[in-house]
Amino acid sequence: MPFRHGLLFCVIAAMAPLSVYPSKSGAQDAGYALTIYDDRFEPSTLNVKAGVKFQLRVKNARKVAAEFESSELNREKVVPPGQSAVIYVGPLAPGTYPFFDDFHQSTRGRLIAK
Amino acid sequence: MFSTAIIVFRETLEAALVVSIIMVASYGVAGRGLWVGSGAALGFAGACLLAVFAGAITAAAEGIGQELLNATILMVAVIMLGWHTVWMSQHGREISREMGEVGKAVAAGDRPLYALAVAAGAAVLREGSETVLFLYGIASAGEDSTGEILSGALLGGAAGIGAGLLLYRGLLSIPMRYLFGVTNAMILLLTAGLAAQAAGFLVQADIIPALGGPVWDTTGILSEKSLLGKVLHSLVGYEARPSGVQVLCYVVILGGLLLLSALVRSRQHHSRRAGAGLLALGLAAGLTGLLWAYNAGAECKICYPNIAYREVEIEHNFSITFAKRTDRNHDSAAWSRSV
Numbered sequence: 001m002p003f004r005h006g007l008l009f010c011v012i013a014a015m016a017p018l019s020v021y022p023s024k025s026g027a028q029d030a031g032y033a034l035t036i037y038d039d040r041f042e043p044s045t046l047n048v049k050a051g052v053k054f055q056l057r058v059k060n061a062r063k064v065a066a067e068f069e070s071s072e073l074n075r076e077k078v079v080p081p082g083q084s085a086v087i088y089v090g091p092l093a094p095g096t097y098p099f100f101d102d103f104h105q106s107t108r109g110r111l112i113a114k
Numbered sequence: 115m116f117s118t119a120i121i122v123f124r125e126t127l128e129a130a131l132v133v134s135i136i137m138v139a140s141y142g143v144a145g146r147g148l149w150v151g152s153g154a155a156l157g158f159a160g161a162c163l164l165a166v167f168a169g170a171i172t173a174a175a176e177g178i179g180q181e182l183l184n185a186t187i188l189m190v191a192v193i194m195l196g197w198h199t200v201w202m203s204q205h206g207r208e209i210s211r212e213m214g215e216v217g218k219a220v221a222a223g224d225r226p227l228y229a230l231a232v233a234a235g236a237a238v239l240r241e242g243s244e245t246v247l248f249l250y251g252i253a254s255a256g257e258d259s260t261g262e263i264l265s266g267a268l269l270g271g272a273a274g275i276g277a278g279l280l281l282y283r284g285l286l287s288i289p290m291r292y293l294f295g296v297t298n299a300m301i302l303l304l305t306a307g308l309a310a311q312a313a314g315f316l317v318q319a320d321i322i323p324a325l326g327g328p329v330w331d332t333t334g335i336l337s338e339k340s341l342l343g344k345v346l347h348s349l350v351g352y353e354a355r356p357s358g359v360q361v362l363c364y365v366v367i368l369g370g371l372l373l374l375s376a377l378v379r380s381r382q383h384h385s386r387r388a389g390a391g392l393l394a395l396g397l398a399a400g401l402t403g404l405l406w407a408y409n410a411g412a413e414c415k416i417c418y419p420n421i422a423y424r425e426v427e428i429e430h431n432f433s434i435t436f437a438k439r440t441d442r443n444h445d446s447a448a449w450s451r452s453v
Contacts, residue, residue, distance in 0.1 A: 014186060014189035014190050014192075014193055053320070055320075057177075063251070063254070063255045064248075064251035064252050064254075064255045065168075065247045065248050065250075065251035067244070067248075071333055071337065071338050071339060071354055071355065072333070072355065074314065074327075074328065074353070074355045074356070074357060075318055077180060077181075077318070078168070078172075078180065078244050078247060078248075079172065080168040080169045080172055080247060080251075081251055082169075083168075083169050083172050083173065084172075084173075084177070085172055085177060085180070086176065086177025086178060087318055088178075088317070088318055088319060088320035102121075103121060103248055103251075
């Protein structure tokens with residue numbers, strides 16, 4: 001099976017994302033923090049700068065897992081209970097971007113890029 | 115109970131659809147149930163393990179551990195399915211002919227079932243870990259009774275697997291002589307879709323550039339949240355608001371696999387080894403090229419003010435600074451400064 005070695009090589013190549021750490025360094029202009037409580041996001045309206053990439057740090061203050069999700073931002077990420085997750089967003093065009101917790105869909109918020 | 119069932123259904127559906135396509139694609143091959151079944155079972159076991167370590171994974175690699183892991187799992191699935199596609203372009207016709215003549219399954223034994231098994235496992239692993247984490251969370255919170263959680267999970271899981279079975283039966287009703295063509299095309303689109311998803315995770319982790327976007331916005335026409343949108347997302351990689359690099363990845367993988375298949379088909383009598391080399395090179399270059407391309411452009415990058423361990427900062431006056439790791443994850447002072 002001459003193909004086998006090629007396949008092995010490809011699989012190793014797929015591991016490339018794992019090798020990025022620790023050389024990774026951010027190039028974002030700003031960071032914003034967001035906390036998920038039992039019934040709400042804090043802040044529920046987050047004002048961000050339009051046109052620049054930024055880091056969003058989402059803390060889950062619940063006792064259960066949450067999933068930060070926004071189809072407008074094209075982002076989704078599970079946040080285990082008590083943990084903080086880092087999500088890179090943007091650069092965004094000015095506008096309003098709703099987001100919600102996919103595991104508790106009544107918990108909603110929005111991000112306003114200006 | 116129903117909110118639990120709905121969430122479990124949504125997560126199960128994606129994995130079930132992928133496994134269904136894989137089962138149809140391997141239709142008639144002896145031992146496929148065992149292979150794909152064990153792949154899926156191992157994927158589920160892995161999902162439970164991932165859920166246990168979810169906290170550590172989330173905190174790993176400065177907060178982007180989840181994305182790196184998801185992208186890796188997806189890329190492994192892409193390679194396995196791509197591998198299968200190229201393999202089928204080499205042997206598909208023989209199998210199709212045999213099946214037409216004999217009227218039942220007599221496919222070759224060396225069919226890359228392991229590739230399909232790994233791909234099925236990867237699909238279950240990815241979707242399963244989120245489900246397990248969610249269920250474990252509500253179970254440990256103690257707001258719902260164990261019975262409620264279990265029945266919700268079983269109901270949602272059964273509905274998701276049922277939808278997968280529906281797709282499986284539907285595809286098998288296709289006349290046998292078209293079946294391979296249809297499943298090959300579906301695997302091709304599925305592979306491209308998974309590659310686009312992987313690219314999405316790498317953008318979210320800020321490892322590759324988004325290359326502009328959204329390229330289009332069809333949220334108003336077909337939301338990814340809708341059932342149809344979700345199904346299309348799982349099957350052909352539909353995105354309502356894709357970034358540029360996601361579209362690029364989709365096209366590159368789709369085009370690349372079509373090209374490789376054509377090459378292998380036309381050259382199989384001359385040189386199989388050349389085909390193997392091309393496959394390995396093409397896939398590896400396609401998948402890792404983006405990472406290299408991004409690193410190559412890093413010279414004009416403004417670096418984060420905090421320096422990670424072993425990171426070298428080159429100042430304008432050419433002095434070199436080595437800084438001890440300040441543990442960016444937990445350095446709240448540094449964090450608030452950057453906010």
